[in-house]
Amino acid sequence: MKNKTRISLERFKNLKNQYRLVAEGIGVGILTGLLVSLFRMALEQAEALRSAVLLAVSDGSLTIISSLCMLFAAYVVAWLALRWMPLCGGSGIPQVKGELLGQMEQNWWQIIAAKFAGGVCAIGGGLSLGREGPSIQLGAMVGKGFSRLSGNLKTEEKLLMTCGAGAGLSGAFCAPLAGVVFALEELHKNFSTDVLVLTMAASVASDFVSSYIFGLSPVFALYVDGKLPLDRYWMVLALGLALGVLGVVYNWTTGKIQDLYGKIPYRFLRVLLPFLLVILLAAFYPQVLGSGHHLVGEIADGAFVVKALLLLLIVKFFFSIISFGSGVPGGIFLPLLVLGAIIGGLFALSAGSAAGYEELYLTNFVILGMAGYFSAIVRSPITGVILITEMSGDFKNFLPLAVVALTAYLTADLLGGQPIYDQLLHRMLAKGTDYGADDETRSHKVLLESDVYIGSRMDGEKIEKMLLPSGCLVVSVQREQKEIVPGGSTVLLGGDKLVLLCSQGDVPVVEAKLDNICRRLKQ
Incomplete structure (x- = not known):
């Protein structure tokens, strides 16, 4: 070792x-x-x-x-x-x-x-x-x-x-x-x-x-006529607030559906439920089947009226969560982006007549809806902005995308909603199931990196005050392209990069400690 x-x-x-x-x-x-x-x-x-x-x-x-x-x-x-x-x-x-x-x-x-x-x-x-x-x-x-x-x-x-x-x-x-x-x-x-x-x-x-x-065509072939005028940004803020609230609702509902699935004792029955819904929806509402990738372009083209979008939102919302809650292999990115597009289109059509622009900026709000809903649910606003920009091929809406993503993120955070993937990971680990990480695996030594943020608790403090778990050591401090061999009395400065050695089983505890003392500003 x-x-x-x-x-x-x-x-x-x-x-x-x-x-x-x-x-x-x-x-x-x-x-x-x-x-x-x-x-x-x-x-x-x-x-x-x-x-x-x-x-x-x-x-x-x-x-x-x-x-x-x-x-x-x-x-x-x-x-x-x-x-x-x-x-x-x-x-x-x-x-x-x-x-x-x-x-x-x-x-x-x-x-x-x-x-x-x-x-x-x-x-x-x-x-x-x-x-x-x-x-x-x-x-x-x-x-x-x-x-x-x-x-x-x-x-x-x-x-x-x-x-x-x-x-x-x-x-x-x-x-x-x-x-x-x-x-x-x-x-x-x-x-x-x-x-x-x-x-x-x-x-x-x-x-x-x-x-x-x-090929080089973007995933969503959307045509954006122009930039959203600055006098419409109040609508971007309003949409961001709505998406933040609905993102928290999505994550909460996902947890509740998984709780209900947990009461079904047999896995084959849990997997069977969404497939039975496929039969029902194929007969009466086949538009919601699958990821719904094609729906984004149809919404942006104005193929749906307000009532049709509202029905689509409700059915797609619950079918997506029921599909995912069953535990079968499949992601939530595309379905939640489709839901965001529906919400953006619904918002644009509902507020369009009141704002006096009708459907002129419908595509803009469809794109904004996807980025904002992703930011609220996943809680990764930068990824949301870049992802939607690359998927839509539209580089005209960086500013409103940033505004709606930030607004949705802050709204969801203020409401106490947990990021969806953290929520799902915590639920998996809370079951107490052995996921293959045995004692030998946990004992493997790994190296971790962490920046010391300017204004964090360790900015200007000695390494000995980090109070790391037993067996975890700071083995290198990199400062301005130079390496410092650290000791307990070494004073850390904002902008330093630390290299730490610890057991793999201690990584979650060490990462949480570093988040608290090195990657977060002092309160």
Whole structure:
């Protein structure tokens, strides 16, 4: 163990090692781009098949029994994938966060197989789920597998998992910058330069692969006529407030639905429920089936009146939460973006006549709705702004996007709402289930980085006042391109970068401590 610790420190301090990791990050990005693109193509084929089946049933060329048999086959695959590998369930982002914190241990190749098959059948079968969460988990497992096969150390493995996760989002939506920022803002919650460079290399490589396969067109082909006038920004603020409240409602409802699912004793019944709803909705309201990607363009084109949008919002809201709550493989990004687009369109049409502009800025508010709702639910406003900009191909609305994202974020935070992925991770860990992180895994030594923020509690204080857990050491202090060998009497300054050595099992406690004393301003 001491030998591995020494090697880990030497590699960390070796500048050439950084270039090796960048090269490995590019390799992870290329492999993730290929896997995620294959996953995306499989989903498109599955959704096309679902549409063809619905059309064939409606014109009588296919019997209802045959279509139900196909749906049952999709249900069986999704259920078996979840039964074989429970950690493939849901979006997969909480599992990635849990492993980065040392609280979970996933079998990389089993997760890839189960997530791919289960996700294609669940989303293709009509459940209101998205491809982004699975893509992020698939990418993280590619990074982990690459690291294991390369014989990397645990610290390097976590970096490559982060690279793969960012590359997964980049490949899923052709959004490389969003992939980078998501890894920093949501997974690490720390803007580390090393993580930034490595994840950017992986995300750009993944986006190149995805763009080569699917083309350079943005995911949402929306045409924005012009910038929103400054005298309409009061409406942006009003929309941000509404999205913040509705984001808290979404997260609260998600928790309650999961509580209700928890009372169903058998997994096959929990998975069966949303598939039964698919039958009902296919007969009476097929527009809400699947992720709903196509709905965004239709809303922006004015294809819905106010009452139709209100009905769509209610049905899509509950169907999305019921689909996700069942635990089958599938994400919430796309469904929540669709819900945000519906809310933005509903707001624009409802307030349009009163404001005197009718439908002139409908597309603008559809885009704003997606960014604001994402910010309120995920609580990652920078990722939301960049993601929607890249997905829509619109660079005219940075200012209103920033305003609506910030307003929605602050509103949700003031209401005490918990970020959705933190909420989901806490629920998973609260069950007390053994997620594979045994004593040997928890004892592995890993390196952590943390900036000392100007104005934080440790700005101007000695290292000995950090009161870190037993066995956790500050092994390096980097200040203005110079390295200081630290001791207990070393005084830290704002802008310093710390390198700490601790056991993997202590990572959550150490990270919480660092958040409190180094990454938060003194009150």
